[in-house]
């Protein structure tokens with residue numbers, strides 16, 4: 085692996101792509117405990133080649149620990165990881181040169197400039213042995229918008245600039261898989277849009293991307309697949325479109341008295357919740373007319389009713405509530 089701000093054990097063997105048809109990444113019963121804390125519990129994750137997978141989960145749900153095990157940075161307590169068809173950590177040397185990663189942790193030298201730090205990463209990059217590393221460094225700096233600050237010392241960088249440098253290291257050479265742990269941490273909205281653009285570019289070039297985030301809107305905007313973690317367990321995974329369909333359509337009803345409306349619907353056995361002064365009603369096994377009629381019968385004035393597709397946020401809320 086390269087670009088991580090941490091190091092991983094890797095043997096000295098030639099990098100080797102995943103066989104055709106194999107997923108880019110597969111874990112089986114992956115588990116990590118720290119004393120009595122179960123950080124990751126029996127995770128079976130599959131990332132198809134070419135996918136952009138968003139790993140979602142609240143703080144402490146096990147995203148970073150999972151990512152660190154995928155990259156051979158943390159040893160699993162049990163279970164297995166196959167990265168580009170190779171067992172990790174045993175055959176890390178075959179897979180990791182094809183993997184770019186941005187994972188939180190110490191790694192860059194505080195007293196060297198961004199450019200010098202990146203040059204050090206480039207010197208350890210097998211694909212650049214004997215090549216013009218200066219050009220690769222310049223290109224990577226430009227790609228993440230850090231060319232203007234390249235000669236400043238790393239310790240003077242903001243969190244967002246540090247994130248960009250980590251990303252530049254991950255993108256020094258073409259990768260088959262790029263793993264980004266909370267890449268938008270510390271970035272302003274323009275920086276966040278940049279990350280989205282880079283992820284879209286990677287996807288267009290056929291690179292598989294795994295990105296962890298607690299920002300549902302980010303995952304909805306840039307991922308083809310999603311995996312949801314809760315208290316160390318993987319509680320859902322699949323294509324984003326299928327996950328969104330599983331949420332079913334819902335009706336957003338604007339009423340004069342949301343509290344009375346909620347009471348009337350619940351009394352009629354219709355699950356609903358209040359949202360910004362309106363009512364959100366699942367339409368899985370009933371139609372909109374039935375919901376509106378129920379409200380009117382209960383004397384609740386209805387101003388507007390709009391059918392909407394479920395958003396990732398609804399599905400995330402439902403999934404995490406079901407597991408609680």
Ligand SMILES: Nc1ncnc2c1ncn2[C@@H]1O[C@H](COP(=O)(O)OP(=O)(O)OP(=O)(O)O)[C@@H](O)[C@H]1O
Nearest residue numbers: 118121122123141142143144145146147148149150
């Ligand atoms: N080195 C460690 N020693 C002890 N406990 C740890 C260690 N690393 C992680 N944990 C615990 O494992 C659990 C999962 O942490 P992890 O950092 O993987 O979650 P996360 O989903 O990435 O959270 P965040 O979004 O806050 O980074 C937490 O309870 C955390 O406190």
